[in-house]
Amino acid sequence: MEASERDREIEDSLLRHVFETGRGFYLTVAALLTIIAFGGLAWMEQLQGGLGVAGMNQPVYWGLYITNYIFFIGISHAGTLISAILRLTGAEWRRPITRVAEVITVVALIMGSSNILWHLGRPELIYLPLIEPQFLSPLIWDVGAISLYMTGSIVYLYLPLIPDLALLRDRSPRLRGLYKLLALGWTGTERQHARLEKAISIMAVAIIPIAVSVHTVVSWTLAMMLVPMWHTAIFGPYFVVGAIFSGIAALMIAMAILRKVFHLEKFLGALQFNNLSLLLVTMSCLWAYFTLAEHLTAWYGNEHAEMAVLSSRLTGAFAPYFWGMVIACFVMPLAILGPKKTRTITGSVVASTFVLMGMWLERFIIVVSSASHPRSQQMWDAGTYSPSTVEIAITAAEFAAFILCYVLFAKLFPLVSIWEVKEAPEVEAG
Amino acid sequence: MTEWGMAIDVDRCTGCEACVVACRGENNVPVTGPVESSRGRTIEWLRIERYMEGAFPDVRMRFKPVLCVHCDNAPCVKVCPVSATYETPQGLNAQIHPRCIGTRACAHACPYTIRFFNWSEPSWESPLEQTINPDVAVRWKGIMEKCTFCVQRIRRGEDTAKEEERPVRDGEVDPACAQSCPTRAITFGDLEDPDSVVAQLFKSPRAELPLADLGTGPRVAYLQEGEWRGSVRARSRD
Numbered sequence: 001m002e003a004s005e006r007d008r009e010i011e012d013s014l015l016r017h018v019f020e021t022g023r024g025f026y027l028t029v030a031a032l033l034t035i036i037a038f039g040g041l042a043w044m045e046q047l048q049g050g051l052g053v054a055g056m057n058q059p060v061y062w063g064l065y066i067t068n069y070i071f072f073i074g075i076s077h078a079g080t081l082i083s084a085i086l087r088l089t090g091a092e093w094r095r096p097i098t099r100v101a102e103v104i105t106v107v108a109l110i111m112g113s114s115n116i117l118w119h120l121g122r123p124e125l126i127y128l129p130l131i132e133p134q135f136l137s138p139l140i141w142d143v144g145a146i147s148l149y150m151t152g153s154i155v156y157l158y159l160p161l162i163p164d165l166a167l168l169r170d171r172s173p174r175l176r177g178l179y180k181l182l183a184l185g186w187t188g189t190e191r192q193h194a195r196l197e198k199a200i201s202i203m204a205v206a207i208i209p210i211a212v213s214v215h216t217v218v219s220w221t222l223a224m225m226l227v228p229m230w231h232t233a234i235f236g237p238y239f240v241v242g243a244i245f246s247g248i249a250a251l252m253i254a255m256a257i258l259r260k261v262f263h264l265e266k267f268l269g270a271l272q273f274n275n276l277s278l279l280l281v282t283m284s285c286l287w288a289y290f291t292l293a294e295h296l297t298a299w300y301g302n303e304h305a306e307m308a309v310l311s312s313r314l315t316g317a318f319a320p321y322f323w324g325m326v327i328a329c330f331v332m333p334l335a336i337l338g339p340k341k342t343r344t345i346t347g348s349v350v351a352s353t354f355v356l357m358g359m360w361l362e363r364f365i366i367v368v369s370s371a372s373h374p375r376s377q378q379m380w381d382a383g384t385y386s387p388s389t390v391e392i393a394i395t396a397a398e399f400a401a402f403i404l405c406y407v408l409f410a411k412l413f414p415l416v417s418i419w420e421v422k423e424a425p426e427v428e429a430g
Numbered sequence: 431m432t433e434w435g436m437a438i439d440v441d442r443c444t445g446c447e448a449c450v451v452a453c454r455g456e457n458n459v460p461v462t463g464p465v466e467s468s469r470g471r472t473i474e475w476l477r478i479e480r481y482m483e484g485a486f487p488d489v490r491m492r493f494k495p496v497l498c499v500h501c502d503n504a505p506c507v508k509v510c511p512v513s514a515t516y517e518t519p520q521g522l523n524a525q526i527h528p529r530c531i532g533t534r535a536c537a538h539a540c541p542y543t544i545r546f547f548n549w550s551e552p553s554w555e556s557p558l559e560q561t562i563n564p565d566v567a568v569r570w571k572g573i574m575e576k577c578t579f580c581v582q583r584i585r586r587g588e589d590t591a592k593e594e595e596r597p598v599r600d601g602e603v604d605p606a607c608a609q610s611c612p613t614r615a616i617t618f619g620d621l622e623d624p625d626s627v628v629a630q631l632f633k634s635p636r637a638e639l640p641l642a643d644l645g646t647g648p649r650v651a652y653l654q655e656g657e658w659r660g661s662v663r664a665r666s667r668d
Contacts, residue, residue, distance in 0.1 A: 050571035051532070052549030057470030059543050061534035121532015121547065121572030128531055129511040139511040139535055225539045226505055226644060375541040375641060376496075378479045384470075 007422050011167065014414045014421070017262040019173065024261075025411065032404040039397020042390040043118055051121060053390045060371040060385035064395055065119035070363040071246070072112030072398070073146065073218055074239070078247030079105030080153045081211040082279075084204040093275055095420045096267040100258060101251050102157040103415070107405040108250070109150050111398050118394055138217065138224045145217040149210050156203045162186050162196060163419040175412070215243040222366065228305035229298055229370045238290040245283035245329070246359035249352035252276050254406070256349045258415055267416050270345065277337045277348040280355065284333040291326070308373040308380060317384070318369045321361050328358025432598070433521040434579055435621035435649040436608070437631035438495055442615035443478075445493030449607035449616065450476050453497075456580060456606035458566050460552030473546040475577040476607050494652065495607065495616070498523060498544050498577035499640055502647025506536035506545060514574070521621070521649055522579055530573040537574060541641055545576045579618070580605035600626040621649065 046053050056063045079101035086094035117123050133140045166186035169179040186192060219239035222230040252273065259268040295313075298306045313322040332354040336347045368385050387395075409415075453459060453476045462471050476497040483490040500523045507515050507523065514529035515536055525545075537545045551571040554562065562568060565582040569575045587603035600619050608616035619628035631637060636653040 050548065050550040052466065052471060052571075057549070058472070058537070058546065059470075061537040061547060119533070121534070121574075122530070125512075125531040128529070132512055134511055134513040136508045137511040137535070138509065139533055143511070221535075225509065225535075226541045227538055230538075371538060374538075374543045375644075376543040378496075379543040 010422055011171070011418055013263070013266065014416050014418050015168075015171065017410055018168070018412065018414055021411070025407070028407055029404065032400045032407070035400035036397045036404065039394045039400070042393035042397070046118065046390050046394075047123070053388060055386050055388040055391060057385065059374045059376075059379045060368055062119075062367050062371055063385055064364075064387045064391040065115045066367050067360070067364045068395055068398055069112050069115035069119070070218055070239075070367070071360050072108045072115070072402070074215060074243035074246045074359065074363070075250045076105045076108035076112060076149070076153070076247070077211055077215060077240070077243035078108070078251040079103065080149075080156055080207045081244060082247065082251065084156070084207045084211075087200070087204045088208075091275075092424055093271050095424055096264075096416045097251065097255060097272050097276075098420070099157070099160065099417045100255055100268070100415055101247075102153065102160075103406060103409050104247070104250055104254060105153045106150070106157050107402055107409070109146065109153065110405065111402045113146055113150070114398070114401075138220045141217045142221055145210075145214045149207075149214045152203070152207050152210050156200075156207050158182075159196065159200050159203060160417055160420065161413060163188060164414050164417065167418060168413070212240055215239045222370075226375065227370050228303070228373055228375065229294075229309040230366075232294065232297075234290060234294050234297075238294060241283065241286050241290055242359055242362060245280070245287050246356060248276055248280045248283060249355035249359070252280070252348050252352040253356070256345060258410075262410065262415065264416060267421060273345045273348045274343060277343050277351070280333055280348070280351065281337050284330055284355070288326075288330040291330075305373060305375050305377070308377075309370050312369050312373065313365060317372075318365050321365050325358045325361040325365060328354040329362065332358075431519060431622060432620045433622045433649070434500070434584065435521070435619065435628050435632065435651070436497075436579070436605075437617045437628050437637065437651045437653060439615045439617075439631075439636075439653040440492065440494050441654055442613040443493045443495060444613055445478050445480065445491070446612065447478050448610045448612060449495055450474055450478060452606040452610035453577075455561060456563055456566070456583075457578070458562050458568050459575075460548070460569070461554070461558075462549075466549070471549045473548070473575070475544075475546070475575075477544075496542065496544060496640075497607070497650065498579075499542060499646070499648035499650040500577075500579060502649065503645060505539040505541065505646060509535040509539040511535070520584075522581060522584075523576070524578065524581070525574055525576050527567060527569055527573050527575065532572045532574065534574065541644055541646065545574050547574055548572060580607075 054063060054065075079098075083094060083098035083101045087098065117126060120126060129140060129143055133143070162183060163186055165179050165183040166188065169176055169183045172179055216236040216239065219235035223232060223235035225231060255268045255272065255276075259265050295310060298310050312318050333351045336351040336354075337343050372385065373380050454461070454474070457475060459473055459475055462473060466472075476495055479494045479496050481492040481494065483492060500521060502517075502521070504515075504517060504523050507517055511533060512529055512531055514526050514531070516524060516526070518524050532547070534547055537543070537547060548569055548571045552569060563582075565586075583605060584603050587598050591598045591602070598620070600623065604618055605616075608618045617628050617631055619626040621629050621632065623629060631653060632651050634653060636655060637651040638654065639648045639651055642648070
């Protein structure tokens with residue numbers, strides 16, 4: 001009897017944000033829609049005038065859109081990979097955070113791949129690589145890897161949602177038809193539970209190699225080319241590490257906002273933040289190791305074109321970004337999350353914000369500083385790149401759309417897996 | 431089978447840029463104007479690179495016409511997701527404009543940075559539109575374009591030869607750049623024909639293939655005496 005009372009309590013507190021809609025919700029949605037509308041206007045200007053309204057040029061053919069593409073797809077590793085690994089290793093504390101992470105994955109994948117639309121010279125032909133692919137192109141590998149990951153992560157988000165959908169079907173005052181359809185007739189029998197657990201386990205195993213492949217292939221889009229400091233074997237693992245790194249940071253920021261806004265303090269607690277902070281510090285060290293390995297190899301080799309890229313990063317035009325990145329991705333996380341005293345929820349949010357900014361800068365530096373120094377030396381700095389207002393407006397719209405998708409998901413579905421938390425009540429307090 | 435190639439004698443080049451102008455006229459290469467040009471949006475299928483030797487007042491300038499080298503193993507061809515660029519049986523690296531979706535991957539893959547993107551809709555100020563060559567398609571915004579070795583001239587030469595029931599003679603087909611060079615620095619012809627002038631020039635000890643160590647297999651060779659010790663100068667935008 002006591003147990004069922006607690007169950008009811010968990011249900012109520014976790015369904016509140018689905019059932020109750022305050023003024024804050026409408027204001028947030030309106031504000032986000034305004035930013036997205038400006039981005040839409042900017043895109044229309046770009047469709048009309050051509051990509052010349054963006055800041056790209058020869059030799060920097062790729063700019064902010066590709067930066068955002070790599071960044072968001074990196075963020076997407078938050079979810080599935082983290083929650084899959086934690087699920088497989090039986091880390092009980094992950095129960096309340098898995099869905100928060102998995103939603104990030106799906107939304108970030110949508111945002112990341114949407115960049116292709118504004119990046120292409122002729123977005124009206126975006127279907128052409130699907131119907132007539134040229135398989136030697138790393139861009140086609142991207143299409144395959146991301147489609148697979150998108151499908152996989154949607155399934156992986158959906159499966160653990162089914163029991164909660166059944167709960168919504170029974171308790172929700174609205175949209176019962178939708179929930180009934182999505183709940184697939186879940187009644188919570190032993191057999192159903194066994195099947196669900198089995199399906200989730202299979203997906204958790206399957207999603208890990210897919211997630212690793214995705215950011216590897218994204219890095220190969222750059223690494224397969226003969227461009228100085230792109231053409232390196234380290235890019236695959238370096239990008240995967242960076243992706244998980246930024247994914248953890250995005251997850252902690254999302255958790256901190258959600259626990260405040262939706263009053264989930266009981267579920268997303270100090271335990272979760274502490275463990276994720278330690279993971280973040282680990283990834284920060286790994287990231288620093290990869291960064292050192294990459295740059296030291298290029299520096300020692302002293303190859304002419306690579307040195308041009310390297311010195312532009314260390315002392316040249318990109319130095320403020322580069323050293324800013326080192327501080328944001330390595331110094332700050334270690335300084336803040338290393339000492340136990342500052343390894344608090346606030347501390348982890350501050351560190352995560354630094355990491356996200358640093359990782360965005362990393363993508364930007366990788367794309368633009370190499371592109372500015374191609375092998376044809378007379379092209380060095382022939383065109384310098386700075387993003388135009390159109391690119392900035394579209395970028396802002398992407399971030400706004402990311403938040404909007406998240407807000408809308410929270411309006412329809414519970415953000416914490418209710419049945420999983422109920423199964424392990426001892427971790428709820430954190 | 432013919433395999434087209436080009437030899438450029440840089441010791442003969444005076445940097446007059448007649449080839450650049452001829453290429454622009456022949457191939458409807460759009461004029462982007464000074465503003466866009468200063469932002470790095472110039473489209474020139476053929477450009478003159480300048481190299482400076484020595485220090486003031488003892489200075490020597492060298493010039494190098496740079497165009498697509500029509501690689502035998504082209505990096506641009508591999509990366510295109512939709513086969514908008516491909517290698518023809520005659521060794522031309524061709525761009526299929528209607529297929530191009532504008533990923534600009536080929537532009538980064540090209541180690542010579544000699545592929546061009548249409549950042550805006552090309553336009554010709556009146557009366558310049560009357561100079562448009564009807565033999566060459568005008569491109570549009572959002573797609574890549576590049577040197578074709580004046581494929582329209584190659585086809586015309588082949589057609590004439592076919593009508594007269596004879597093979598194409600060496601020196602009969604000339605791209606606009608080769609035709610317009612006052613010092614005859616540019617030689618065009620069939621690399622498969624061992625007796626052609628261009629094939630002979632490729633065997634010259636003065637011949638050097640650009641970025642040969644990358645293994646791209648250029649079909650454009652540069653002829654020059656000795657090493658260039660000159661420093662690299664930033665590209666001119668005027």
